[in-house]
Amino acid sequence: MHPSKKWHGETLGKAAVEALKRNGFDAVYVEDSATACQTVLSMIPSGATIGFGGSLTLEETGLLSRLREGDYQLINPPWVELSMSREQRLPLRRQAMVADVFLSSTNALTLDGRLVNTDATGNRLAPMMFGPKRTILVAGVNKITRSLDEALDRVSSVAAPPNAKRLNCDTPCVTTGLCGDCRSKDRICNVTVILHRKTRGVDLSVVVVGEELGL
Numbered sequence: 409m410h411p412s413k414k415w416h417g418e419t420l421g422k423a424a425v426e427a428l429k430r431n432g433f434d435a436v437y438v439e440d441s442a443t444a445c446q447t448v449l450s451m452i453p454s455g456a457t458i459g460f461g462g463s464l465t466l467e468e469t470g471l472l473s474r475l476r477e478g479d480y481q482l483i484n485p486p487w488v489e490l491s492m493s494r495e496q497r498l499p500l501r502r503q504a505m506v507a508d509v510f511l512s513s514t515n516a517l518t519l520d521g522r523l524v525n526t527d528a529t530g531n532r533l534a535p536m537m538f539g540p541k542r543t544i545l546v547a548g549v550n551k552i553t554r555s556l557d558e559a560l561d562r563v564s565s566v567a568a569p570p571n572a573k574r575l576n577c578d579t580p581c582v583t584t585g586l587c588g589d590c591r592s593k594d595r596i597c598n599v600t601v602i603l604h605r606k607t608r609g610v611d612l613s614v615v616v617v618g619e620e621l622g623l
């Protein structure tokens with residue numbers, strides 16, 4: 409990455425982290441994926457049960473591989489969910505709601521410290537509010553937006569269409585690359601949650617990484 413781009417990401421990333429802290433979240437800025445992995449692993453006790461919300465970021469940082477090798481009880485890791493039907497996944501996803509630790513990313517993070525996420529099932533969003541003892545979100549600086557409006561636009565314009573493609577959904581955005589506010593049975597944009605402040609229900613940590621990660 410060009411040094412100027414690195415500087416810009418770091419400057420916005422650190423500003424977002426300070427805003428998240430003002431809103432009651434635990435937050436930290438780290439330079440790269442390797443440090444993000446070390447930081448997240450230091451937050452998870454040995455033997456912990458871990459639930460997952462779908463996230464390309466967790467894969468790209470190398471965190472999934474590290475967890476696979478570690479002394480943890482992984483409830484619904486992506487490589488297990490991939491082999492299952494939607495109906496088969498639900499019981500595991502319910503278990504993941506009450507894991508010791510829940511891991512995912514965020515679709516967008518505003519410079520005033522809000523977290524914006526859209527989901528099909530809601531299993532990725534609920535643990536950001538209540539359920540697990542601790543939820544940890546890992547986000548590249550590409551997820552940072554200047555406003556709530558920009559965050560909502562990012563979710564529907566930047567994140568959702570490629571995520572629908574990644575998940576092999578039969579939705580218009582997979583053809584056009586643009587959101588058509590569809591009524592498809594495969595629609596992945598069924599619920600949007602804006603976390604303005606940390607809820608009382610869960611300890612939520614955000615690890616902001618000075619790289620472009622995920623969608």
Ligand code: SF4
Nearest residue numbers: 568581587588590597
């Ligand atoms: S509402 Fe439908 S068309 Fe729009 S991004 Fe979501 S899945 Fe794609």
